[in-house]
Amino acid sequence: MLPVDPAQKLSFKRCIADGDLVIVYERHDTMKAVKVCENSVLQNRFGVFKHSDWIGRPFGSKVLSNKGGFVYLLAPTPELWTLVLSHRTQILYIADISFVIMYLEVVPGCLVLESGTGSGSLTTSLARAVAPTGHVYTFDFHEQRAVSAREDFERTGLNDLVTVGVRDIQGDGFPDDFFGKVDSVFLDLPQPWLAIPSAGKMLKQDGILCSFSPCIEQVQRSCETLRANFTDIRTFEVLLRPYEVKEGKMESCQADESGSTGSLPRKRRQRSSEEGSNGREISNSPTTVMARPSPEAKGHTGYLTFARLRCLS
Amino acid sequence: MSQSNKLEEDSYHNPRVAWEGCSVLLDINDGDRLVFARLTAGSTLTIGNKKYPLQPLIGCPFGSWFQVENGKEGQYLSRVLPTSEGDNVVEKGDCRIKDESKDNRALVDNNTAQSLSGEDIDSMRRQGATGDEIVQALIANSATFEKKTSFSQEKYRLKKQKKYAPKVLLRRPFTRSICETYFKKYPARIGFLRVDTLSLLLSMGNVGAHSDVLVVDMVGGILTGAVAERLGGTGYVCNTYLGLTPYPVDIVRMFNFSSETCRRIVRCSLTDLCCSQNGTCVPVSQSGEPRNIESQSQEEKSSMCSVSMDESAISSESGMLDLVAETSTSPVTKASKTPKPGEKASQEAISFWKENGFSSLIIAAPDVDAWSIVKELLPFLSFSAPFAIYHQYIQPLATCMHNLQLGKMAVGLQISEPWLREYQVLPSRTHPHMQMSAFGGYILSGTKIRIEDQLQPK
Structure with a gap:
């Protein structure tokens, strides 16, 4: 895990070898530590992963299962x-x-x-x-x-x-x-x-x-x-307070040509079906990246x- | 077992004992005033309107207390040894008030409670009374002291002790104490980077021995110093910058780094990093910003250089804050023997990093857009290398995170906000501190992954 031997240091050239410890990353909350063993396999909901496919690839690579599912193989850190x-x-x-x-x-x-x-x-x-x-x-x-x-x-x-x-x-x-x-x-x-x-x-x-x-x-x-x-x-x-980030479109509250604010629901429908091909203020409404604290935290x-x-x- | 024998080959110093020429942090009256100083034969510390030589501090272990005493050649700083267990002035506050019946109903604030005048005190001083004796006399001559609760008696004693018998604590300048000192006195100089936030950057950046850490330090050098401290004279901390002028890292000299550690602190401009080996440069998209940044950093630099002047002015006004002691020689010129930290990275080192990648990336650049700098620096990071980006505002980090997600460049992406609260713990009087820092900034962290075009997600 630690590069006490500088030869084991993380590098573009450092490839996964038989016997290495890797962190198999599915999602940020689904990870697993696996010791790489030439003849072994990893089985999860994405399919069967052969360890032999991992050997020789750099850490940080995406690897595929027999069913085309994928995971990332990360180098272990204390975190x-x-x-x-x-x-x-x-x-x-x-x-x-x-x-x-x-x-x-x-x-x-x-x-x-x-x-x-x-x-x-x-x-x-x-x-x-x-x-x-x-x-x-x-x-x-x-x-x-x-x-x-x-x-x-x-x-x-x-x-x-x-x-x-x-x-x-x-x-x-x-x-x-x-x-x-x-x-x-x-x-x-x-x-x-x-x-x-x-x-x-x-x-x-x-x-x-x-x-x-x-x-x-x-x-x-x-x-x-x-x-x-x-x-x-x-x-x-x-x-630590974790945050969630998402991209969203938000209707702006400008009065349009008809001056009617009651047309909001119709606009939303139009946008989803026609990707804003009509109505200038709709097509211009940019998406925003928004962040908020996760509702649950320690x-x-x-x-x-x-x-x-x-x-x- | 001790860090000294392996890391300090140049000259042996016990890192727990102050030596001549070392950098120290002086804590006057329990954090009322914090002063960085270099212990030289001629350096002095001003308390009130008097200057005291720092010479007596040389050779004393860090953690020692000093008090002003009367000697033949006037007043001087003298080491105070706690005589027996628990009998320390600072800890006298351990008074139990489980069933306190006194209260403040009889207290009248008419300024007549103290019968000793300023002149009386001056004459006591002339007769050679120690600070502690003056405090005792003030207590004896206070008409209201006995009526106070034991808690407020202690408060009174402490207040008088601070004025008439100031205590100086010799502290070791470490990332912890340096960051806390700046955060308390000059938070803007370190980009409002709180100590817990800094500690998280180091963890999330997986900083440890033998790592090659790429940093963007626009926070005065506190980040560079913190990383170098964790490297212990191995690996490298490479400070990269936009434009032509490196960002100032003056705080690095507050640490007592060995020459080996100083050698491991290097700088390299983003342009140099982006230049391919045969000399052709990959254009760096900076959208006309470098100029601003450069002039801004120069401005910052010049303000850093005039630090000692500025601060002595401040300290004489408020009598409270100063970060640089009134040393006769500048700390920079004094450290001439050791290699200067932050030299230009060698061409070999740069080539090595281009070939192998850095083992992690930490950014604390309040004035540069997070995404635009991450985009430039991520290619220099090894696959599976972690990164951590500090910012005071969440929006630039949210945009950066979103773009990294869209580009499938990283996994484990997370924005988090550290929260820190200190508690007063005393018998029957435990509660959170009344004042706290309500904001420590945001951190975006993640792990770089390898992009493989041929592999399609299912």
Whole structure:
């Protein structure tokens, strides 16, 4: 997924090869991650797609099924991965992810701790941010979830940048090996205040912690705990409002030659049948591209609380 | 493990400790005033009507606090170490008012509550009283202090502390802090690009190590700097521009970029990019606009150059905002050793990009029509490469999105508007901030696809 090996970099010449991970794009809300395998096929409502037809084509190509249906084959990115990964838990989406990485000041070379791993949505973006020289250590107390996450990072080729550990961070804290070495910590735990003292020990001075909590009561308790050793404590909520765009014709309200405004329905009929061949103001009525917010959107994901470890020396 | 050893081959700096010559962000009195400065032997910071040398900040870790103290040679900035856990001046606000019975019914605003006069305070100062002592004296001599609720007592204390015992916080200039500072003080200079919007551009543009990112940065360099920060001295950020004059990217020098990172920031005019290798140029349809843009950008540039003068004027008037510290030497000339960021891209690099394509495209060009620039730049993008376009108005993005859809040039097209709200979290007093930024602009994002004429949609 990441061009850690510059030879794997996206390019006009970079073609899909056997064993590559591709994102099969049907629609903006229908995508799937597929490992390309010479003898394998993909079957969906558009027909049967042979993987062997994909090999040797550039990423971004349109490919056809036996019935003439088509999909696009995209190169995986952390953003696309977030949309296709298997949900083992509630996951973080792009608005929160982007803000967390910016606010945690994660840059190449950073050492980052995360708990819990969950489905690895944020982890994938953290890995991109610390690459090529940094590392993400992520912990989940759920053995099976950790195993699945490891498999995913193997699949997305991030296993050199991410290490998954099985550990109850709320109960046992982070491993002592990280004492004072960590640039940033991310917590997505039901009782983050239990893990905050340990996170404080792992951070470098002025290092940043972020805690993601859906409920304000969790935030309240976390902030009380943070005040002991942290400064610059700030809580945010970040959302994305999606927009719909469409092209439409709209009747203008100019009085026409007859001066009658009541002729509106007739005009509309004329236009649809005769493509505006008569009536100047109708044929001139241009189409407009219009945008409006989508009626449905996420109203809440969680609160993001950030804090910096106080400098004591 | 640390970013320094691999990325800063020129001279070793612990990136968490301020070194001589580095760029810093000074936060005076909890965000009341934010000042960018370069730590040199001669640089100073003006608080009130006094100048304080910044020398004591050199060698201190970022995140340190400083306060004015009296020394033999007058007042100077001295580092304050929090003595024990939780005992920090900033955090004294942690007063619990679960069952507060006081209120403001007895408060009369007749300006007689304070019995200390300005002269009294001056004479205390002459006798060497510290700022904290003056604040204590003011509290002791306030007739109404005891009647205030603990919350408003704290407000009073903070107000007096800001005036008589100002605190300076040494901050690391990072994309986050630089963007927030500009957004707060001079939003127009960064095209009103809010920090969450910028963070989304970086994600949607899949910016990471080894990427070759094509950008159009007409937002003062904040975008170029943000991309370069994520590249960590690998890949390239190629800044393209219409006309002959590159857009100013002065904000890039606020970052403490290594020379390797600076080398990775290059520029290339759209004309050069469109020129084929044998020297013939593909005409760029600009519909007579480049002239305007060019003169406009020059204007912008000249206004950027005079920044320090303008701002010291502003700061002396309002006593509030200034972005460039009163340094004796200009920050630009000081950074002579490191390669200048934003050099012209080499011919080899341009040829390479033409052959292979850029790995992503990010545009923040408030004054250029989105579709007309996307149309020119999309051919330089690899297939399956993502792009993100920022604009303050939705219409140009809607038109652009529509045209991309009609031309079947991209998939996953989406216009989104980021929304950000900050909360005050205090015991029994948690609520959203009273003031918020109600608008962070719009982003059009998508992924370029390969157009194949022979393939017909079913």
